[in-house]
Amino acid sequence: MPRGHHDLxxxxxxxxxxxxxxxxxxWEILADAVNQALGAKGIRRTDELRRIREEMDADVYRSMxxxxxxxxxxxxxxxxxxILTREEIDRKVAEYEKRxxxx
Amino acid sequence: MNAAVGKFRPGDRVRVRMEDRPGHIxxxxxxxxxxxxxxxxxxxxxxxxxxxxxxxGLPKRPLYLIGFYQVEVxxxxxxxxxxxxxxxxxxxxxxxx
Numbered sequence: 701m702p703r704g705h706h707d708l709x710x711x712x713x714x715x716x717x718x719x720x721x722x723x724x725x726x727w728e729i730l731a732d733a734v735n736q737a738l739g740a741k742g743i744r745r746t747d748e749l750r751r752i753r754e755e756m757d758a759d760v761y762r763s764m765x766x767x768x769x770x771x772x773x774x775x776x777x778x779x780x781x782x783i784l785t786r787e788e789i790d791r792k793v794a795e796y797e798k799r800x801x802x803x
Numbered sequence: 804m805n806a807a808v809g810k811f812r813p814g815d816r817v818r819v820r821m822e823d824r825p826g827h828i829x830x831x832x833x834x835x836x837x838x839x840x841x842x843x844x845x846x847x848x849x850x851x852x853x854x855x856x857x858x859x860g861l862p863k864r865p866l867y868l869i870g871f872y873q874v875e876v877x878x879x880x881x882x883x884x885x886x887x888x889x890x891x892x893x894x895x896x897x898x899x900x
Contacts, residue, residue, distance in 0.1 A: 703823075703832045710833035710877065751827040751855035781857075 705758040706750075728767040735770055743781065749773045752780070808847060809865035809894060815841045816900040817869065819892060827855035830896045838900040839871040842889065850893070865894040 708714060738744045752773040753761065764772065778784040811817055821836035829851050844867050849860030873886040880886070 704828075707832045709831045745854050745857075747827060747851040747854040748857060750851075754827060 704754050705756075705761050706754050731767045731770045731774070735774055738774060738777070743783065744774070744777045748777055752776045809844050809867070811841045811844070811865075811867060811894070811897065811899070813841050813843050817841055817867075817897040818900040819869075820896050820898060822896075827852055830892055831890065833876065834871065834890050834892070837871055837876055839869055839875065842868040842870045844868075845891065848893075866891055867894065867897065869897075 735744075735749075739746070749770070753769050756769075756772065760772075761769065775784075775786075775789055779786055779789075816838060817840070818838040819830060819835050823832075823835070844865055847863035847865050850862070850864045851860070854860040868889055869892050870887045870889050872884070873880045873882070873888050874884050876888055
C-alpha cells in the first residue's frame with residue numbers, strides 16, 4: 701500500500717508554508733459548526749472523519765480545500781451511518797442552489 | 804498515573820515499526836523505521852486505529868513522546884546536528900532498539 705495522500709510530511713515540492721492569517725468564509729464557519737454538532741451528538745469521532753478523508757480518491761482529496769474536505773467527510777459519515785442518503789443530500793443541495801444560486 | 808504502565812521508560816532507545824498497512828494510522832510515514840530515545844510517556848489513550856472505524860478504542864494504548872535527531876530523519880538536514888524533532892507515537896508502533 702503506498703503512502704497515504706494525507707501523509708505529506710517531508711515530501712519535496714510542497715513549497716513554503718502560508719503563514720498569513722486569513723478571514724474564514726461564512727460557509728467555512730458553518731462547516732465547523734456542523735462538524736462540532738455531529739461530535740456533540742455522538743454521531744462522529746475525529747478519528748472517523750480522518751479515516752474517511754484518507755479513504756477518499758487521492759485526486760479528489762487534493763483538489764479540495766481544507767473545509768471542503770470537512771464537508772465531504774461529514775456527508776460520507778452520515779451516509780455510512782445510514783442517517784442520510786446521498787440522494788437526500790443531493791436533493792437538498794439542489795434546493796438551496798435553486799433558492800440562492802450556484803456559488 | 805501508575806508508574807508501571809507502559810513497556811518503555813524515558814531514555815530507552817526505540818525503533819518505530821517499518822509497517823505499511825491499510826487503515827487509519829497516526830504514525831507519520833517519514834518517521835517509520837527511525838530509531839531514537841523516549842523522552843516521556845504522555846499517558847494511555849483510546850486507540851485511534853480502532854476509533855476510526857466506530858469501535859470503542861479499547862484497550863487504551865500508552866503514548867510516548869520520542870525525540871529524533873533531525874539529521875537522522877532527513878537525508879539533507881544541514882542546520883544543526885543537535886536539532887531534534889519530537890513525535891508522539893503509540894506503544895504498539897515501537898520496539899526496543
